[in-house]
Amino acid sequence: MAAESVRVVFVDAETEAEFARTELAPGQLPDSFEHETRLDLGGEPWAVVRAEPPTAAQFLRSGSLVLTLRRIQPVDPQELTYSLPTIFDPLPPAEDSTGPGEHFVIHEDGWRQAEMVSRQLAGQAEAEMRAIREIFRQHSRVIGEDASSVRVFDRIHLRRTPTAPISTEVSLRRLSELLPGGGRPYAGVRFRDAPGRVVDSFAIASDPLVVYGQAQGDRVTTLCLVPSPDAAAESAAGLAQAMREFDLLLADWCSGRLLDASAIGAFVNPA
Incomplete structure (x- = not known):
């Protein structure tokens, strides 16, 4: 028999510590977490790293779900870097x-x-x-020092x-x-x-x-x-x-x- 609500525990993937829990209706949860899934919690985006159990058939039967999440950090376009200065376009x-x-x-x-x-x-x-x-x-700079240094590029030339x-x-x-x-x-x-x-x-x-x-x-x-x-x-x-x-x-x-x-x-x- 399916549960009328599911107790959801949220775990931070970085610290492995629980940071929230709630009760959700079945309709508020996807059918499966087996594919890449993102959630919005308090206006912040999170990626689901692991779901236990992963499918609705399982967590509706048990009435509980543990979601391990990783916070998605917004990226400033000015901070985007490339490891190559050029690539050929289009591909064959x-x-x-x-x-x-x-x-x-x-x-x-x-x-x-x-x-x-x-x-x-x-x-x-x-x-x-x-x-x-x-x-x-x-449009390039070197980051790191000595043997660990690497050159990165903030622009890439399309040949x-x-x-x-x-x-x-x-x-x-x-x-x-x-x-x-x-x-x-x-x-x-x-x-x-x-x-x-x-x-x-x-x-x-x-x-x-x-x-x-x-x-x-x-x-x-x-x-x-x-x-x-x-x-x-x-x-x-x-x-x-x-x-x-x-x-x-x-x-x-x-x-x-x-x-x-x-x-x-x-x-x-x-x-």
Whole structure:
């Protein structure tokens, strides 16, 4: 038999101490707390961290409910910070499903943060670099000290060019040949919070270094990489050879640098 009212105990998640209790009618409570729920208490917003029990069927039967809440602190827009100075927008489309095989998973903000650009497009790349360097000069600061210090940004630059970063013929097959052992291919690229595979995507693991992007058949249209302090010299040498063969530059967007083949070794293995 359902209770006519529910005794609700409120617990602060920060202190784990009870701070209020009340009696509520069933209609004043949601059917379930299993999804993210927010409550307004005394004009202040709170997030439900845990509900015991979580469903109406249970707490109406028992007549009691314990809600552990965390106060939602309002954020001053002037205090918002970013960990990156730039991201590329828009993201590429994804298919409905990933398909078989292991996929290289990347955060959406990491898409095209270090990528190859045809030398013919250096002017477009430099224009974006100038905007990013301005973010560093005018909209960043370092917080913390010594090894724990980190640079944060109060503004982020949305890159929209170059839309097609590779304007020359770059062969995916040849790129794989230049990596040690031909590399280990993934089934494609998937964003961390999305179920589908990025359309036309590929990824190749070469020791800890990963090269990824998009290709139409054998023709690479987007070529990116994720550096690693443990990357082998052979991987860097293979990438340098690819840059020379296909006349490519490396755009390290998050540092505002445009690098040629001679600098790829230090970028791939920054240790």
